[in-house]
Amino acid sequence: MTEEIVIIGGGTGGSVLANDLAERLEAEIDAGDVSVTLINDGPDHVYKPVWLYIPFGLREPEDGRRPLRELVDNRIEIRQGRVTEIDTEAKQLTTSERVSPTHYDHLVVATGSTLAPEEVPGLAEGGHDYYSEAGALALRDELLEFTEGHLVLSVIGSPHMCPAAPLEFVFMTDDWFRKRGLREDIEITYTYPINRVHGNPHIAEWAQPLMDERDINTETFFNGEEVDPESQTLTAMEGSEIDYDLLVSIPPHRGVEMIAEAGLGDRGWVEVDKHTLEAEHADDVYALGDAAATGVPKAGSVAHYQAATVGQRLASEVRGQVATAAYDGKTICFIETGMDAASFVEFDYQNPPSPVSPSEKIHWSKLAYNESYWLTARGLI
Amino acid sequence: MTQLDIEPAKTVDARGAACPGPLMDLIGAIRDVDPGDVVVLLSDSDRSLTDVPEWVEEAGNELRAVEEGDDHHEIYVEKV
Ligand SMILES: Cc1cc2nc3c(=O)[nH]c(=O)nc-3n(C[C@H](O)[C@H](O)[C@H](O)COP(=O)(O)OP(=O)(O)OC[C@H]3O[C@@H](n4cnc5c(N)ncnc54)[C@H](O)[C@@H]3O)c2cc1C
Numbered sequence: 001m002t003e004e005i006v007i008i009g010g011g012t013g014g015s016v017l018a019n020d021l022a023e024r025l026e027a028e029i030d031a032g033d034v035s036v037t038l039i040n041d042g043p044d045h046v047y048k049p050v051w052l053y054i055p056f057g058l059r060e061p062e063d064g065r066r067p068l069r070e071l072v073d074n075r076i077e078i079r080q081g082r083v084t085e086i087d088t089e090a091k092q093l094t095t096s097e098r099v100s101p102t103h104y105d106h107l108v109v110a111t112g113s114t115l116a117p118e119e120v121p122g123l124a125e126g127g128h129d130y131y132s133e134a135g136a137l138a139l140r141d142e143l144l145e146f147t148e149g150h151l152v153l154s155v156i157g158s159p160h161m162c163p164a165a166p167l168e169f170v171f172m173t174d175d176w177f178r179k180r181g182l183r184e185d186i187e188i189t190y191t192y193p194i195n196r197v198h199g200n201p202h203i204a205e206w207a208q209p210l211m212d213e214r215d216i217n218t219e220t221f222f223n224g225e226e227v228d229p230e231s232q233t234l235t236a237m238e239g240s241e242i243d244y245d246l247l248v249s250i251p252p253h254r255g256v257e258m259i260a261e262a263g264l265g266d267r268g269w270v271e272v273d274k275h276t277l278e279a280e281h282a283d284d285v286y287a288l289g290d291a292a293a294t295g296v297p298k299a300g301s302v303a304h305y306q307a308a309t310v311g312q313r314l315a316s317e318v319r320g321q322v323a324t325a326a327y328d329g330k331t332i333c334f335i336e337t338g339m340d341a342a343s344f345v346e347f348d349y350q351n352p353p354s355p356v357s358p359s360e361k362i363h364w365s366k367l368a369y370n371e372s373y374w375l376t377a378r379g380l381i
Numbered sequence: 382m383t384q385l386d387i388e389p390a391k392t393v394d395a396r397g398a399a400c401p402g403p404l405m406d407l408i409g410a411i412r413d414v415d416p417g418d419v420v421v422l423l424s425d426s427d428r429s430l431t432d433v434p435e436w437v438e439e440a441g442n443e444l445r446a447v448e449e450g451d452d453h454h455e456i457y458v459e460k461v
Pocket residue numbers: 008009010011012013014039040041042045046047048049050051052081082083084110111112113130131132161162165256288289290291298299300301302303332333334
């Protein structure tokens with residue numbers, strides 16, 4: 001009988017894992033002993049980091065999209081459809097398009113994050129974002145017309161994707177308006193939920209002086225609770241209030257609903273063992289990337305490293321061997337510090353991050369990484 | 382560790398969370414629960430012992446208990 005491995009989600013984690021398994025289990029798949037199916041709710045793989053550049057006119061949404069079939073090895077079955085239900089007892093899936101297989105022996109949940117601006121009254125109407133394709137395009141129109149006033153970047157969601165991206169956005173905006181000779185008429189404020197400008201103290205200590213130098217106002221202990229689009233004010237849980245002319249937020253995030261319905265974890269984040277990535281509340285279910293609640297950042301690099309761990313473990317399991325591979329918390333992030341300089345951090349469960357001095361070379365490395373991403377997703381580098 | 386007479390509505394296990402860190406995870410959970418509910422944060426960062434009480438005060442919530450441990454700390458916060 002063929003052993004069925006099903007991956008839900010063809011984003012960074014799901015695609016890297018599919019290609020990893022195609023290579024590791026080549027012989028088993030060719031012999032018909034194992035089949036690997038990737039179910040995604042659209043034909044394309046979407047690379048979200050491109051969205052940061054869209055508001056500045058530097059990238060187009062198409063730069064972040066490729067057909068999954070071009071990226072994923074032919075040994076992998078690709079099915080287009082949205083999984084709406086997981087029955088972890090019967091090991092059955094329900095999908096919107098009735099795609100097969102509906103049964104799995106091993107399941108991997110790689111469904112990523114979704115945005116939930118509706119959790120904050122007024123935010124959907126009053127705020128902009130660059131955490132979605134449509135949001136980044138709408139923000140581009142606003143930014144191009146913005147020549148004076150108060151731009152507020154407010155981090156509301158915690159956790160949220162790519163903890164570096166809010167800092168990157170204000171550093172890039174500052175530089176972009178300076179280069180266009182508009183900065184004197186534009187005030188920039190950055191708000192953050194806790195008592196410093198980034199959750200990680202090392203990154204916060206590094207970023208705060210850069211923000212001071214560039215005249216970026218900071219408001220900490222600020223958890224946006226309500227937006228009044230009429231009077232253009234943002235009010236925080238802590239009682240403070242900010243007037244804005246252009247509000248850009250990192251909205252609240254959630255995973256997909258069926259995860260909670262399947263009893264796998266709250267808010268669509270699957271509770272997992274932080275090292276093995278096995279779901280805590282079901283057998284033969286793994287989760288990786290944004291969908292897995294590991295406490296590490298919701299970042300593409302994390303999804304990538306976790307895919308390697310899950311790939312090794314699944315290969316061991318189908319061969320009847322004890323799975324020993326473990327994820328060590330490894331994360332790497334590039335942080336843009338302007339339009340032509342960037343920094344870089346690397347850390348894991350044991351070793352804290354320590355950002356290196358920004359340079360033009362690192363900025364080009366980030367752009368080069370974004371270009372070569374398509375090779376990464378194909379498992380080539 | 383002493384036995385606490387507090388029934389948390391939610392547990393946030395932020396052990397090993399270097400970035401964006403335990404307090405960010407706690408705030409996300411507090412947003413989700415109802416007033417009167419208690420959230421317990423498990424953190425292995427000593428920084429949480431100062432960060433969390435500071436934010437709890439700022440946001441007008443209530444710090445119900447702090448259990449310091451060698452391996453990790455348990456911090457109980459009630460949403461007001
Ligand atoms: C603006 C921005 C900038 C970023 N910059 C960086 C960066 O520089 N570096 C970095 O490392 N990370 C960055 N990230 C974060 C990174 O994009 C994500 O962490 C990463 O994409 C997570 O991968 P994933 O596989 O878990 O989820 P995703 O890539 O989001 O993929 C999830 C997939 O699952 C599909 N799906 C969801 N639900 C279902 C369902 N029910 N049925 C079928 N399919 C489903 C989705 O359509 C999607 O294709 C950035 C994110 C943003 C928004």
